[in-house]
Amino acid sequence: MTAAEKDTEQTAAPSPKAIAAAKAFVAAHGGSARAVVENLGQAGARIVLVGEDGLLGDVMVPDVAAGEALVEAVDGLSPHEWDGETVAALKIGPAHRRKMAGPRAR
Structure with a gap:
């Protein structure tokens, strides 16, 4: 195995912290979630x-893998993917929209 292959193999594994954050999100928001x-x-x-x-x-995470x-x-x-079904599943409230728009929108 080359050094590049080892690097790819190591970065392909998500951190325990990232896994825990995703699990907590799924648990807090209905038991399942779409991931893009x-x-x-x-x-x-x-x-x-x-x-x-x-x-x-x-x-x-460090990379797409x-x-x-x-x-x-x-x-x-x-x-x-960001298809029509996934976009339609979003429910973004006014407070979140203002936050995304930044200080000029306030």
């Missing part, structure tokens, strides 16, 4: 979670 893994380049990957109740959460491994490791998470 987004590549952020050098910053890693973001797993956007959409709970059964429509609320959002996210977990950061770790994100996909996290989705597989957590019961109740299912992999999704």
Whole structure:
């Protein structure tokens, strides 16, 4: 096994903290959630979670492979893309919209 393969193998495993955060989100938001893994380049990957109740959460991991491994490791998470069904499942309230808009919206 080459050094590059070892690095890939090591980064493909999500941290226990990331797994715990995803499990807590699933438990708090209805027992299941959609997971969209987004590549952020050098910053890693973001797993956007959409709970059964429509609320959002996210977990950061080192790379897309770790994100996909996290989705597989957590019961109740299912992999999704940003399709119409996933977007329709969101329930974003006015307070969250203001927060996302930043200080100019306040």
